[in-house]
Structures are given as C-alpha cells and as structure tokens.
Amino acid sequence: MPHQLGVTIRAQVAAEQVAPLRDWLAKVASHGTADSLFAFAHMRGLHFAKLFVLEEPADSGGQPIPASLVLMTEVDAPLRSHLAELIDVAGDGIDQAFGYCTDYPGAGAHRRVRVAWLRRHLVRASAVYVNTVGRGLQQIRQEARLRDALEDYLDQGDWDGCTADDVRRELQAYVAGRADLAWAMKPPAPPSLRFRVREAAHEVGVPLLLAPLLPALPFVLLPWAVLLRVSELRERPVTQRPALEHLDELASYEDFVTQNPFAVVGFLRPGLLRLVTMRAVMLATDYGVRHVYNHADLAGIKTIHFARWVPLDGWRRMTFASNYDGAVEAYNDDFIDEVWWGLNATFGNAAAYPPTRWVFWGGASYEQQFKNTLRIQQVPVPVWYTAYPALSAVNIENNARIRAGLRGEMSPADTEQWLSLL
Amino acid sequence: MAVRLDLGDIQGLFARGYREHRYAQFTVFSIGEAPAGRGLLEWLLPHIATAAPFSGDVALQVAFTASGLRQLGLPDHVVTGFAAEFRQGMTNPNRSRFLGDTEESDPRGWAWGGPDGPSADGLLMLYATGPALLERWQAELRRQLGKAGVTGTTELPARELGDTEPFGFHDGISQPIIAGLPKAARAMRTVPAGEFILGYPNARGQLTGRPLMPASEDPRRLLLPDPTGSGAVDFGRNGTYLVFRQLEQDVEGFWQFMDAATRRPDGSQDSSDRAALAAKMVGRWPSGAPLVKAPDHDAPALADDNDFAYRDDARGLACPIGAHIRRANPRDSLAPGPAASLDASDRHRLLRRARSYGPAGGTGLYFICLAGDLARQFEFVQHTWLNSATFNGLYDDADPLTGSRHPVGATFTVPARPVRRRYRGLPQFVRTRGGAYFFLPGVSAVRYLAQLDT
Numbered sequence: 014m015p016h017q018l019g020v021t022i023r024a025q026v027a028a029e030q031v032a033p034l035r036d037w038l039a040k041v042a043s044h045g046t047a048d049s050l051f052a053f054a055h056m057r058g059l060h061f062a063k064l065f066v067l068e069e070p071a072d073s074g075g076q077p078i079p080a081s082l083v084l085m086t087e088v089d090a091p092l093r094s095h096l097a098e099l100i101d102v103a104g105d106g107i108d109q110a111f112g113y114c115t116d117y118p119g120a121g122a123h124r125r126v127r128v129a130w131l132r133r134h135l136v137r138a139s140a141v142y143v144n145t146v147g148r149g150l151q152q153i154r155q156e157a158r159l160r161d162a163l164e165d166y167l168d169q170g171d172w173d174g175c176t177a178d179d180v181r182r183e184l185q186a187y188v189a190g191r192a193d194l195a196w197a198m199k200p201p202a203p204p205s206l207r208f209r210v211r212e213a214a215h216e217v218g219v220p221l222l223l224a225p226l227l228p229a230l231p232f233v234l235l236p237w238a239v240l241l242r243v244s245e246l247r248e249r250p251v252t253q254r255p256a257l258e259h260l261d262e263l264a265s266y267e268d269f270v271t272q273n274p275f276a277v278v279g280f281l282r283p284g285l286l287r288l289v290t291m292r293a294v295m296l297a298t299d300y301g302v303r304h305v306y307n308h309a310d311l312a313g314i315k316t317i318h319f320a321r322w323v324p325l326d327g328w329r330r331m332t333f334a335s336n337y338d339g340a341v342e343a344y345n346d347d348f349i350d351e352v353w354w355g356l357n358a359t360f361g362n363a364a365a366y367p368p369t370r371w372v373f374w375g376g377a378s379y380e381q382q383f384k385n386t387l388r389i390q391q392v393p394v395p396v397w398y399t400a401y402p403a404l405s406a407v408n409i410e411n412n413a414r415i416r417a418g419l420r421g422e423m424s425p426a427d428t429e430q431w432l433s434l435l
Numbered sequence: 436m437a438v439r440l441d442l443g444d445i446q447g448l449f450a451r452g453y454r455e456h457r458y459a460q461f462t463v464f465s466i467g468e469a470p471a472g473r474g475l476l477e478w479l480l481p482h483i484a485t486a487a488p489f490s491g492d493v494a495l496q497v498a499f500t501a502s503g504l505r506q507l508g509l510p511d512h513v514v515t516g517f518a519a520e521f522r523q524g525m526t527n528p529n530r531s532r533f534l535g536d537t538e539e540s541d542p543r544g545w546a547w548g549g550p551d552g553p554s555a556d557g558l559l560m561l562y563a564t565g566p567a568l569l570e571r572w573q574a575e576l577r578r579q580l581g582k583a584g585v586t587g588t589t590e591l592p593a594r595e596l597g598d599t600e601p602f603g604f605h606d607g608i609s610q611p612i613i614a615g616l617p618k619a620a621r622a623m624r625t626v627p628a629g630e631f632i633l634g635y636p637n638a639r640g641q642l643t644g645r646p647l648m649p650a651s652e653d654p655r656r657l658l659l660p661d662p663t664g665s666g667a668v669d670f671g672r673n674g675t676y677l678v679f680r681q682l683e684q685d686v687e688g689f690w691q692f693m694d695a696a697t698r699r700p701d702g703s704q705d706s707s708d709r710a711a712l713a714a715k716m717v718g719r720w721p722s723g724a725p726l727v728k729a730p731d732h733d734a735p736a737l738a739d740d741n742d743f744a745y746r747d748d749a750r751g752l753a754c755p756i757g758a759h760i761r762r763a764n765p766r767d768s769l770a771p772g773p774a775a776s777l778d779a780s781d782r783h784r785l786l787r788r789a790r791s792y793g794p795a796g797g798t799g800l801y802f803i804c805l806a807g808d809l810a811r812q813f814e815f816v817q818h819t820w821l822n823s824a825t826f827n828g829l830y831d832d833a834d835p836l837t838g839s840r841h842p843v844g845a846t847f848t849v850p851a852r853p854v855r856r857r858y859r860g861l862p863q864f865v866r867t868r869g870g871a872y873f874f875l876p877g878v879s880a881v882r883y884l885a886q887l888d889t
Contacts (some may be wrong), residue, residue, distance in 0.1 A: 164857065167854050167855070167857075168857055170854070172853055172854040175853055175854075176853060177852070177853040179853070180853050180854055254515075254519075254644075255519070257519060257522060257523060260519055260523070261523070261527070261529060264527075264529035264530070264533070265529055267529070267533075268529075268532055268533050268818070269532070271824070271825050313771055315770060338825065339818075339819050339823060339825075340533070340814075340815070340818050340819055342810050342811060342814065342815050342818075342819070343815060343818075343819045346779070346782070346811070346815075350775070350778075350779060351771075378639070379641065380639050380641060381641070381643065381644050384810075403824075403830075403831075403843060404825075405825035407825070407828050408825060408828070408830055411828060429852065429853070432853055432854065433750045433850060433855075435854075435855065
C-alpha cells in the first residue's frame, strides 16, 4: 500500500480576477458531493480535495500579500502521477480554476507544460497528519465493502445457538469462498520499503542529531521561556466575533456528509522570537505526526482523517487545514478538551489567537474567544471532494480491525469482542 | 463554586417544570406595532412567575425571538451581543440542514415559525393547576394580546401533564442538577448554573457571551450591572435561551413498525417483544426503568431511576449504543474514557421542560429546553449525538426515536450475543412542525423592554 501525501498548490490571483473567481467557485461549489467538472472521483488514490481562495489581507502589516487560489489534495503516493492526473483527469476543472491565476499557461498549453506549472506552484507543508499512515484509498474502499458483505451475510443467517467461534468460522469460510473478497484473508501490504526506511531513519536520526545539543538546552530554554512570557503578557483577549454573513457562507459548505473540510489561515505574531518558536513547534509536530500519532489517533482525537500545517508567504502566515468527522462545534470542543496544549503551542504564535500562558496554557481554554477566532480565521471551501462521504475515521479503523480479525487464532473472549465490531 | 442565584429576577421555568400546574398553553405571537407590544409587557410584568419559591395557581412566562426584541425597539448593537444561532434563527436554511429539519420536517411546511408564516416574535407560556383556570387566563391573554394589537397568534394547547409522552414512555427523568438550586445539596454531581442561565460561570468557569450595553442607555437603572465589573449593563443577565420545537409523533406508525419487526415467521405475535424492541430504541422501559439496570424486562420499581452509568455495558448488550437516552446523554460512554466522558456530557446538558399535545391537531411533544449556549448544548446534542449516523462508532444509525432518516441513518442496531440484530429502513417517527429560538429574559430585562420608548 502506498503512503499518503498532503499536496498543496497555490497560485497568485490578480486583484481584478478575485471577484470573478469567487463567483465561478460559488457556481461550481460542490456542497459535499463529488462534481463532474473536476472528475476527482476518477483520480487514482485521491482521498480528499479542496479548492479555496485566500483573499488579499486588508492589513498585512508589511509587504502586501496578493490573493491566491489554493488546491489541497490528500492522495496516495507517488506525487508524480498525481500531478499528471490533475491535468489528464481533472484537467477541465483545473484549467478553469487556475485560469484565473496570473501565470497559468492555459488549457491550450501542452499537458507537460501545465504539469510542470503545477509542480512549480507546490507549497511545502511543515507537517502532514495522516489518520493511519499507509492505509490507501483502495484499502479503505475494499474494507468498507468487506464490512458490508459480512453485515449482509449476518443479516441473512440464523445464529441462534451458535457460539462466537462458530460464527467467526462461518464468516472466514464465507470470505475465503468469495473470489472478490479473498484478498481480505491476507494483511494489507505495508508502504514501500523506501518509504519505511526513510521514516525509520528520520525517527532515529532526529533524536540522534539533537542529542549533542541537550547540555545546552537549559541555557537556551530559560531565556527563551522568559522572553516568550514577556511577549505573551502583551497579548490581548479576542473580542471580535464572526460576522453572520461569514458564518452563513462557511455553513453553506458544511454538514452535508459525515466529514467536513476545515481551513484556517492567520498571520504569525511579529518578531523573530515567534518565528523561531513556530518553526521549532512545527518540527516537533512533524516528528509527532510521523512517528507517534500515525495510527487512528491524533493525541486523543479520532475524528480527523487528514490535517496539515502549511507556512505561507515566507512564514508570515500559517494555514491549518483538515478533513474531519462531524460538526465544527464538536471539532472545536475536541480541540479544547484533548489537544489544547498542542493548539496553544502552535496557534499561540498566531496574531488573532487568545492569549497563552507559558506556551501551553490559556489560549484554547478561553472557549468562546477560541471558537470565535477560529471561525473568523476560517476560509470557506467552496469546492470540496471526499472519496468516502459516509465513513467516519472510526468506521474506517473498525473496518480494518474486522479484516484483521479474519486471520489467526483467537480466544473465545477475543472472538466475541471481534464479533462486536460487526 | 458557590454562586448566589438571583432567583427573584430569573423566570421560574429555570427552577421548575411546573409539574403541579398540569395544564398549559403556549401562545406564539407576532408583534405588530411596537408601542402596543410594550403595553402588553407592562400588563405582563406583575404576572411573570420567577424562580423564587412559588405557590401560585397560575404561572406566566414570556420569551422573545431576535426579531421580537428588535420589534420592541432593542437597538441592533445590543441584539448583536446575542449568540449567532439566536440571531440567525432556527429556520436559517443551513441550520435546518444541520438540525435535520429537511424533507417532511422542512420549515416551509411548518404550522408556525416557518419562513412563509407570520414572524414568531414572542412566546407566552401559561401554566395552571386546573383546566377552568387555564381557560380563564388564556381568555385574558387573548384579550390583552388583542388590546395590544398583536396579530398572527398561534395557540399551542398542551395535553394534561401525565406520566408518559405519546409513544407511551415515562419521560423527563434525567435532568441536570443545577448548582445553587435546592436539589443540588443532595446531589453527587451538579452542573454550574451558568450552563443554563446567563451572567453566571458556566462549565468552563467562564461567562457565556451575552448582550451588554453602555450604562448610559439605561438611565433609569433598570438593568443589572455586567458581573465582570466592566461598567456596562447586562441585558442578558438572569436570562437564557429557550428552544421550542413542536415535534409531531407518529404513534401509530411507531407501534406498527414494532409489530412488523417482531412478528415471528409463523405470523404470531408476542406483545412483550414489541415493547422490548421499543425499549431498546428508547433505552428505558415504558415505566422509565433504565435498560442498563433492567436489561430483560420492565421493572416499575426503577421508574425514576437516574443513578446509572454505561461502564459495565460498554458494548451496548443491555442498552444499545444507538438508544435514544444513550445518545441524548452518553454519560460515561464516550471516548477517551468514563471520567472525561462524564465531564464532556455535562457540557452538553439541556434543561428540558417539554409538554405533550394532542390528539387534537396531531399528537406529539412541545420540546422545550433552556440552554445558555445554543451551539454547544442544544445544537450539539441534536446534530452530533442524536442525528449523526456515525455517533460513537455506528455507521448508519441516527436516533431510532427522533432521528432524521435523510440522507442516511435509517438503521437501528441492537448488540447481542453472538450476533447483533440489525433493523433497517426505519421510518421517520418524529417530524418537526414548528419552532423557534427564544430568549427568556430576566424580569429586569422585561421591565427595561417595557419602557423602551418612554
């Protein structure tokens, strides 16, 4: 199975093209369903896609930042074939969308030219969270079909008087006997050897590289903490509330299917201290999501399929984007209850965030300030695609466990537990 | 946290469901001419029952929607201080999708409160100890409304308060115990008053957002000061949001489904099977006995039992994961674990004040609840717990009792050994026929409204 990528493509939109682009996006807005214009459903290994506009900020606090169009996809590796498919399969939509950008070569240009253009406009993420690293689209779909087949089979049977073992044996025989499901008796293939070697090297290499710096840490940490605390004391509570029109626009693209898109963008607080802090936190985040939170759980949150942190405009701004289950209110509550520390460490460096205390505290714990600021910074995502609109991340993990339980020996208690997954 | 509640300023519905006042009628109205509407408030003021100890035979409460407050002349910059959900209203199209008010529950088909009918501006709630008393007071209300030139009224008479809701189940058993009210003294677990009334610390120890205004706009000093000491006056203090939804129940369809689903292959029927399936959907037996304590048959001795948890029934073998009461208040049954789940559940409590209605004009429930935070409490419970087909690991199971079946959610799964039982294609048993988000102001705020143009 391939590993997953969080691909970001961003291109500048001339000021006079912003309104027409917004109108066009509103017209092709997908409201939670795949649309034919982009043919996303026909792209290989594409889990999610979103397309949205970042408007020119009214007050950039320095060099103006022009408006831009952003395409984000979560897709199975490799990148090369994904970029090619964006032109070869989704080309109609991509040509029209990026046609609003200043230097897009246009639909008439050779496909190689357009693919190269996409590649040139790739933006590197600081960290990409994948719910379960290595679980490709094909596996997710196959395992969902497996679960459906097993549920239907259970519906048809009369299981009175059977033990859990009897039922499991019957299910195993049923799956083994169906040519279209026989793959389920084997474990899913792991990601490529190259990927695994790279990740293992990173997992070991980063601590090894940092180890020699440990003795210097107290001398760095202490002044840094004091400086940061001084900076925190200058922060002001968030008093702004989101405008109703903005809330309505966001809501018009939400809550059609099991998952929702999420994208926020905000300026970093000014100064080198915040920049360094943010970069350090992002390095830690990258390490954390690759080696610790890489299976069905982001520090206690089990409802996120993918998430990414992408620095923009030379680290002047930061985007956080995700695909999550359920409503934004529940998502925010999970943030506040489960990963407040991580949010505060990251977003605490963003200008419009409630004041933090000693990096990790405060911030998200101011519930209404936090919810208001996220909603204010949230960007409407008019075009959004999901490859599995009915499946929650918990469902997907459950399906994988159903498959895993078809193999091997099991105690009666484990068998009963496994059957309760169905 | 020791909080002194200003019970004499809070409307009584916060402290009591008026269970001794078995007769009730609700009147939704449009405010035509604002000054006349204020005349109505002048008349109402001495009759509003408060949360202070109360022994009257008749209780009257009053609440307003955002449009109603504007009609009465509350300035926009004050109305802006209310929650976005309240200002947008229950029938905002995105909200309708969110709440499951689509298809047969679409507001365009509502009996009242919908986009095409008269605007729902205000709500009068009348409770009385006897039917004649209720009728006499309702006649007086009509007279007063007429005198004030109020039009577009919808009268919503409640059924005499009994022990069961229309499907036949004992209802309203589990209520949050509010810190600062008398019952709290005996309770193991209480919920801060700020969860249900504005101007007091909520479950996060913070003050929920509320409409503040400069003291200069209240020259007669009718409103209470902002408790944070900002110098502003607090129009929201001692008030709270009131969710009112008329939910029509298809009682016949409900029991027909139970009959069909439990009929044996030979066509025979055992009435205990149909009651058992319905109980699995509710999570309690008709008497009210909770399934986790009485898994196999009804136990009327446990009728009002609310002292239970789900930790010994993690798989839902006694009470299904998808059962109504296990979703409306999951207690200790959510990830990551019991203690965190209890805390999380307490941040999504509703103070329920429902009354049944019918059979005249249909049969159902006036779902009424109070909440300090519409998004975190009512809307969260409605969307994320009741209507979500993937609630707590499920796949296609919206609430079996009240859930919407569009576009998904028509399955009900009953965990069992060795194999679960799955019911598919559940019809919709409940549909929304009307509703609005109201604000139930403190008495001082009503007094402020009554004098606004004088």
